[in-house]
Amino acid sequence: MQLRLILPFISLAGALLLPNPSGPHPVSMVVESLTDKSRPDPYAPSGSPHPRRVMTSLFLPTNSTAVRSEVRTVPYMTPLVAADYGLLATSIGLPNSTFASFEVNTTHVLAGRRCSNGDRINSQVQTPRLPLVIFSPGFGQSRLLYGIMARSMASEGYAVVTIDHPYDASIVEFPDGSFVRNANISTDDDAALEQVIKVRSADVSFVIDQLKDSAVFRRAYDQHKIAIDFDRIVMYGHSLGGATAATVMLSDPRILGGVDLDGRFFNPVLESGLDRPLLLLGRQDHSSEDPTWPALYAKLRGARVEMSVKGAIHASFTDYPFIVDTLKLPKDTAEQVAGSVSGQRMDAVVKGVLVAFCEFVFGNKTAPEILQPGPGPVPELTVVQADLRK
Numbered sequence: 001m002q003l004r005l006i007l008p009f010i011s012l013a014g015a016l017l018l019p020n021p022s023g024p025h026p027v028s029m030v031v032e033s034l035t036d037k038s039r040p041d042p043y044a045p046s047g048s049p050h051p052r053r054v055m056t057s058l059f060l061p062t063n064s065t066a067v068r069s070e071v072r073t074v075p076y077m078t079p080l081v082a083a084d085y086g087l088l089a090t091s092i093g094l095p096n097s098t099f100a101s102f103e104v105n106t107t108h109v110l111a112g113r114r115c116s117n118g119d120r121i122n123s124q125v126q127t128p129r130l131p132l133v134i135f136s137p138g139f140g141q142s143r144l145l146y147g148i149m150a151r152s153m154a155s156e157g158y159a160v161v162t163i164d165h166p167y168d169a170s171i172v173e174f175p176d177g178s179f180v181r182n183a184n185i186s187t188d189d190d191a192a193l194e195q196v197i198k199v200r201s202a203d204v205s206f207v208i209d210q211l212k213d214s215a216v217f218r219r220a221y222d223q224h225k226i227a228i229d230f231d232r233i234v235m236y237g238h239s240l241g242g243a244t245a246a247t248v249m250l251s252d253p254r255i256l257g258g259v260d261l262d263g264r265f266f267n268p269v270l271e272s273g274l275d276r277p278l279l280l281l282g283r284q285d286h287s288s289e290d291p292t293w294p295a296l297y298a299k300l301r302g303a304r305v306e307m308s309v310k311g312a313i314h315a316s317f318t319d320y321p322f323i324v325d326t327l328k329l330p331k332d333t334a335e336q337v338a339g340s341v342s343g344q345r346m347d348a349v350v351k352g353v354l355v356a357f358c359e360f361v362f363g364n365k366t367a368p369e370i371l372q373p374g375p376g377p378v379p380e381l382t383v384v385q386a387d388l389r390k
Helices: 002-012 079-091 143-154 190-213 215-224 240-251 292-297 320-327 331-338 343-361
Strands: 027-040 051-061 067-075 102-113 129-136 159-164 171-173 179-181 227-238 257-261 278-283 304-309 381-387
Touching: 027 102, 027 143, 027 190, 027 215, 051 143, 051 171, 051 190, 051 215, 079 171, 102 143, 102 215, 129 143, 129 190, 129 240, 129 343, 143 159, 143 343, 159 190, 190 215, 190 227, 190 240, 227 240, 227 343, 240 257, 240 278, 257 343, 278 292, 278 343, 292 304, 304 343, 320 331, 320 343, 343 381
Parallel strands: 129 159, 129 227, 227 257, 257 278, 278 304
Antiparallel strands: 027 051, 051 159, 067 102, 171 179, 304 381
16 A cells, blocks of 8 residues: 555656765766677677677766866666666556656766866866776676765765676666667576676676776776776675676786675685685675675685674665665665665765775775774674784
């Protein structure tokens, strides 16, 4: 009954604006399709082989003293992805247009540099070198379902790139109107998922190469008056994306540390362990329900931290907490979809942990308070165990 009562409100509300980033910097977005011509896509249909192609969203903090910009409102998801998630919305009694109704504010950088005196370029404005943070989504999920979280991280002064992995995402929509639906990959087959992670890991390394060398991205950096520091890279991911973050660290030494958001691990990283920092952030009791967490933790030879979030469920580490808050869903429904932690609090938790971890990995001699055992600054967080050796 409660769900039927909210349907007229949702249907008549029109566009629904999701929250702005909570950090000090406005955030712009650069969306690019990237094709790896050296690598055939292993999941392409047998009758139509093609090179591996991925979709990326690059979120960049903008400096109003260095560039001219304006705020624009854009759809939260592309049409086909929104329609795909609309099927999930109908399963809890919401209109299938729910995800198509969401919008976000984004900062659009205009041509030309802002001048301090209105007449000439301010030559004293230095080009900041931003650390790079890479994100990989859960199996079957779109990178777009994590855009609010990524924007929030970028607003703290990081370049953040999110990646769609075709054929394991439910659908990936490209700017030219083409799209790829998921292949028939069993989530009950560990060998199949290990192959997915192997392909994803190659995607990540390819994206780093493109961010560093592609003329398209170099033009974006010039327009934004920023540079990326490729000596400071951390990767995080949700669910299978967390397993991807850990696995790609085995093959790509450019990634200095990884964060797993509530995802189990797979070989080969389970067998080999890691010698660089890894942080595990999950729902309460994750390690007692998932034997891969204690198994890998025991094999971590670098800094290691395990943390839990009170009231979180698996979906809490997506944008769902922001979405249910914006929809003002009944409490029981909201907790079923996204756990009992609000979007604002999940933002404080996830971003707080990510920023602290990045600071630690990138050179802080003392780990930030939020990573250390004992009562911390965020009440929802518990440090289950930690070994913060460098």
